[in-house]
Amino acid sequence: MKDKIYIFDTTLRDGEQSPGCSMNTQEKLKMARQLEDLRVDVIEAGFPIASEGDFEAVREISKIVKGCTIAGLSRATAVDIDRAFEALQYAEKPRIHTFIATSDIHLKHKLKKTREQVLEQAVNAVAHAKKLTADVEFSCEDASRSDIDYLCQIIEAVIDAGATVVNLPDTVGYAIPQEYGSMIRTIRERVKNIDKTILSVHCHNDLGLAVSNSISAIANGARQVECTVNGIGERAGNASLEEFVMALRTRPDALPFNIDVNAEEIYKSSRLLSTLTGMMVQRNKAIVGANAFSHEAGIHQDGIIKSRMTYEIMTPESVGIKHSTLVLGKHSGRHALKKRFEELGYSLSAEELENVYSEFTRLADKKKEILDEDLMAILNTKFESDESRFTLKSMQVMTGTGIKSTALIELTDGKDTYADSATGDGPVDAAYNAIERITKMDGQLADYTIKSVTWGGDAVGEVFVKVIFHDVIFTGHAASTDIVTGSVEAYLQAVNRALTAKSAKSAEEVMIKNQANAV
Ligand code: KIV
Ligand code: ZN
Secondary structure (H helix, E strand, O other): OOEEOEEEEOHHHHHOOOOOOOOOHHHHHHHHHHHHHHOOOEEEEEOOOOOHHHHHHHHHHHHHOOOOEEEEEEEOOHHHHHHHHHHOOOOOOEEEEEEEEOOHHHHHHHHOOOHHHHHHHHHHHHHHHHHHOOOEEEEEEOHHHOOHHHHHHHHHHHHHHOOOEEEEEEOOOOOOHHHHHHHHHHHHHHOOOHHHOEEEEEEEOOOOOHHHHHHHHHHOOOOEEEEEHHHOOOOOOEOEHHHHHHHHHHOOOOOOEEOOOOHHHHHHHHHHHHHHHOOOOOOOOOOOOOOOOOOOOHHHHHHHHHOHHHOOOOOHHHHOOOOOOOOEOOOOOHHHHHHHHHHOOOOOOHHHHHHHHHHHHHHHHHOOOEOHHHHHHHHHHHOOHHHOOOEEEEEEEEOOOOOOEEEEEEEEOOOOEEEEEEEEOOHHHHHHHHHHHHHOOOOEEEEEEEEEOOOOOOOOEEEEEEEEEOOEEEEEEEEEOOHHHHHHHHHHHHHHHHHHHHHHHHHHHHHHHHHHHHO
């Protein structure tokens, strides 16, 4: 029987903490549900002591996601560990993940502690966590640059204290495969109680070696791999989940291990994450990039026509990229749309279908053939509609060279219509200024990205924005054949989210006041 490799997904913790990837609780919940469908073994849902938002996300994910172990990160202190456990209280399978650095570089410059002090702190932390829950993971931060004798000593001690998983991160992406694999092998040979734990690896991609290092580690005895969707994470990112999983699935001859991941959910997971964070995947990214399964060169196309095996080592279908059997357009009805979404792996409720269908017909008026990419862009945008306060009713922009652009915007909140105009540096800026005047929401645009979903003059453009309102970043996303409309809708989504957050906060304040009055 082949050994199982546990997939520990840290998209919502290590991934989310990297610049440009932040998500709010609702977005994290959506991603967590998708990770459950992807059938990862562990979801690291956040770092509860780091912020109220992280705490809330871990708690809410723990309530809803039941198919996976839910991990919460903590430093090796009782306060951190207690907070992590509090956030995990609703999890069916909670795991406390506690860590401290073990390399001399970190001990000397960051922690200013001796090896003995760190060892004692690590043991105390694991023992404390163990009193709260059975499943405790301990990470030796910067393991790959730590002294191997010290590493063996601390690992043995934390296993004695109850660590069920011991993780050996290549925190700074410094290791090379052969060396990293041999570190794992040495630990397995030297640590006498090693059989009482699962050895885990967590590789960063600073040298582009995160997946290679993870593979070398499992070949030498590691049985848990920590990774992220699209490889997002600190600096150059973490080991990419889809690359690691597909390496195992494509090369079982060289890598004879079992994994429980449902690889057909990979593409959906990748798309959802990009939509939620606005962090695009490069076209030539392995497995999930737009070019990963497209063949351009004549010789390659000829070979593919004769037999796909000539140039394709895995099928697009195996990661959930499906090819249309029917072309959707202006005359397609709800039934055809529903069926196509089902083929893409989404079963829509009647209400969701209605919502998406109205957007579909709007698009079909402008675009002859609606491709799967267009449908996914519509879907990901439409599922956000629950947060809408203001929607765009109409817009007129005047722009040109040598003149200041002007925008006249009409918004509706479902009951009333509000209109105002403003000028700006270009049509988008003018429109944003007009929205600001109407909504009284003074935002600062921190990021603006536009990407074409398909190709051709009538291609749908996806717009992602990040807007700062009172020091908090809100993201917005929209898809449209018209880039100014898309830009306005994306910005409005960020405004709506900020308004929702604002009213949630005031509701909380009222509740706290009421509670205080009751006492
Ligand atoms: O890279 C790292 O060392 C980490 C640990 C906290 C696991 O993310
Ligand atoms: Zn990390």
